[in-house]
Amino acid sequence: MTGKIQFIIALFAGKCARLALRIFGHNASYLPGAVALKICPDFLGRVAKPEKIICVTGTNGKTTVSNLLEDCLRSLGKPVLSNRLGSNTAAGIAAALMRGVTARGRSKFPVAVLETDERFAPLIMPRVSPSLVVVTNLFRDSIMRNAHPEFIFDFLERGIPDGTPLLLNGDDPISSRLKPENPRKYFGIEKMPGDVSACPNLICDMRVCPECRAELEYDYRRYHHIGRCRCTKCGWSSPEYDYAGFDADFDALTITFSARGGADKYRLLSDSVFNAYNLVCAAGALSELGFDRADVTRALGQAKITQSRYNAVKSGKSDIIMQMSKDRNALASSRAFDYVSSRGGTKEIILMMNNLSDNRRWSENTCWLYDCDFEFLNRDEITRIVATGPRAPDYFLRLLLAGVPENRLRCVAEETDAPDALEYPPGGSVYILYGTDAIDLAYKVRGRAAAAAAGKAGAV
């Protein structure tokens, strides 16, 4: 009884906090949940929930996949509850679930898509009892918070309830081994032109067999440990796909997706392999939710990528492109570098992935720079790289060690001054690579770069 009263007080207090925050124009996507959890630690277990809950977790791609799923479900006519605007921690999810209940404590939504931080999985998943857990991948992430993939793997092992159906990345030999007793389906992308067998990156967290520790052989690999591998000593191998992407065409921006004995062609969200994985993952999740092939095709046909992560504007004779490159995350930044370096034409780059909040309070741990493939930026078409922000000297040194000629580099203390160090060659692109807490600053830098590019074009 005490628990029930606690819960009612928590719900009321959380709703009041939400109302107050909304009046003052805030999203109310965290604090109401934190208040509710403080009053009733089992709030997540007690709050009324949608009939179907999909938890999306993993190191990279969980936001994109969650947003895609939510958009698709909406376009298929399903009212969807999500934590899109807020935190993916227990408090953020409590706030989202609270938003989804009526004054009488009933759920207003039939389905929820909850982006779930891997470290919070043990707090969240057993209490919300997901109908499906989607794991995009497991990679190295923040050294301080996430340590290494094995540490995060153990969090998910503890967090995912026994028996919960899983959708796992069959091309990720780490996360595909989660909860071996749970029912599971695998998604993946079949061999593509450009695949390699040797690792093209500095780090691969799956070099030895999980069973016998012999060196693994990769039949094909996209990057790091993503690909299909096997152990020639004990026979362990990557799983077969249930949902497979194939015939990916990054010029035509299409990929074919096979499910339930048929195949359909989808439009890719962008010309990057990691977004192809995000699309195939979302298509697999929709199939797992019971949507037929026509519905999945229709829904994904309308999908778009989140604008804050990648957007481009034309100014003068240059394209100015903002590309999120997660700070303190060597893998995500390596993917961004690989993507930028593979684009055609002359490019100039502003590197501003400093973690601003770390640098305000202490001094950012920069070890991750040496796990990250700055070597991808050593290309003749990249004519200028400006290292900027508090860690500019560290980036500058790392770029030199990556072989980038010094005459292509500039080191600028203030981010807003970085555009002045570019040359804006006609027809070229300027990439602004920014971290997760520097979105506003990146827009400011983009504005200055756009003005400089327009000025340069006008002066010619």
Next chain:
Amino acid sequence: MIIEALYPEICNLFGDRANVSYFARAAGARVIETPLGAPPAFTRERVDLVYLGSMTERSQEYAIGALREYADALRARIASGGAIFATGNALELFCERIMADGGEIAALGILPASARRFLPRRYNGLYLGSFEDIKIVGFNSRFSEIADGGGAPSLFKTERGAGRDGRPLSDEGFRVNNFLATYLLGPLLILNPPFTKKLLRSLGASICSLPFEDAAMASYEKRLREFSDPKTGFEY
């Protein structure tokens, strides 16, 4: 000069492997990478420096298992002044034991010390210390600490941050002859060019300057200023 990187397929977390590439580049050294299951090169040929980097907790057990039959060879190497450099939790391999929640892991027993894990809690902090007359800057990020150092001499004298036993200002790492081990992780040799030069010279390298030494010193000096600033927070 020859550097042997032991078990690079698992001892490669947190940018540690850059220590080998930077050191090799500075010294013009050849690098031998020895995988799990292969006998270490230092047991059969001259190796100037043996390096071990950070690894996962399960990998610590694999590495201990792989090195156990070479514990006497490691002991002999240390006693004769052969160089070994270990960063991050590779240091714990040389202890007598690692105490963990699930029980005790018998380590190589080369140092009279015991380590204790406090996983899943992670200690994150900056480090400022000294090696002889050289200032050292670095990063701590670990699930463990030395519970009993057994009186073994330390590598660095701590000026700010936590030492090997996790307490503020306690001594950091271990140093026995040319065996150098520290909990500090990541590209320590790139972060600390003066220390790297000293280490290279102690191994007989006749170097005038390090690769990109000006840029490395600019980065080092900025970090040293930040770490010496009392306003800079030291624990994450």
